[in-house]
Amino acid sequence: MxxxxxxxxxxxxxxxxxxxxxxxxxxxxLRPPAPLLQRELARRFGIELSTSQAQHAIAAEIAYYRAHLDEGRDPESLAVLHHRCAQALCVALPPSAALARVEADMLTQALLASLRFxxxxxxxxxxxxxxxxxxxxxxxxxxxxxxxxxxxxxxxxxxxxxxxxxxxxxxxxxxxxxxxxxxxxxxxxxxxxxxxxxxxxxxxxxxxxxxxxxxxxxxxxxxxxxxxxxxxxxxxxxxxx
The missing domain is CATH 3.40.50.1000 (HAD superfamily/HAD-like)
Known part of the structure; x- marks a missing residue:
């Protein structure tokens, strides 16, 4: 048996x-990203944002990411997604001469540094x-x-x-x-x-x-x-x- x-x-x-x-x-x-974005943009590029401006820009980026997150299927497509999220962030930021001088890759890195879990x-x-x-x-x-x-x-x-x-x-x-x-x-x-x-x-x-x-x-x-x-x-x- x-x-x-x-x-x-x-x-x-x-x-x-x-x-x-x-x-x-x-x-x-997600740790509150708006204060981190304020710090990163000021430290890297000398761009000063108010709290409401940072919150508005981050909200626009998050909305874009949520609509497109499935596009990050591998390292290559993820890099493209990050770049497009940074573009959404840029559009939502107050225009300035300092922002106009920031290259896309540099803004992407600043964005990613602001997103901490x-x-x-x-x-x-x-x-x-x-x-x-x-x-x-x-x-x-x-x-x-x-x-x-x-x-x-x-x-x-x-x-x-x-x-x-x-x-x-x-x-x-x-x-x-x-x-x-x-x-x-x-x-x-x-x-x-x-x-x-x-x-x-x-x-x-x-x-x-x-x-x-x-x-x-x-x-x-x-x-x-x-x-x-x-x-x-x-x-x-x-x-x-």
């Missing part, structure tokens, strides 16, 4: 339970706790191909079993393809996974569409939709579904 059971387990291995996680707003946050304090322990429970942890995020580098810089990449971006998947959440690729990276079935994110549309509706249990992360403590498990910190994941 023991031999037969071992044979059955070998032919039908237990699939791991998977924890899928969104990135921005769930694992990492940091991990939420609850992210590393939540990932480690999930792995301690035997779960495979994979990020599923609407992001360009630089996400792996971003997560590496904040110390999260080594803790993960996989990273799937919309740029790699060729479509964005809530489309099921992003979730399906994340399940593939985890080696898990939809029924053996849950997905945590902060967007009702992208994360909750997207996960449900892929047959995955959704968990809404509401860091601002806003109530979630009826019937959706809602947490306010990742540490609450230890309590189970």
């Amino acid at each position: 023991v031999g037969t059971s071992a044979y059955v387990r070998a032919r039908h291995p237990v699939r791991p339970r998977a924890l899928l996680l969104d990135a921005l707003g769930t694992l990492v946050e 940091r991990a939420f304090a609850d992210a590393p322990p939540a990932i480690l706790a999930a792995r301690g429970r035997g779960e495979r942890v994979v990020v599923a995020s609407n992001w360009d191909v630089s996400l792996r580098d971003v997560l590496a810089r904040v110390g999260l990449a080594p803790l993960l079993d996989g990273i799937v971006t919309s740029a790699h998947a060729g479509t964005r959440k809530p489309a099921p393809e992003v979730f399906e690729q994340a399940l593939g990276a985890a080696g898990a079935r939809a029924g053996d996974a849950c997905h945590v994110g902060d967007s009702v549309l992208e994360d909750v509706a997207g996960a449900r569409g892929a047959g995955i249990e959704p968990i809404l992360l509401s860091r601002d403590r806003a109530p979630g939709p009826p019937g959706v498990r809602t947490i306010t910190t990742l540490s609450e994941l230890a309590g189970g579904p």
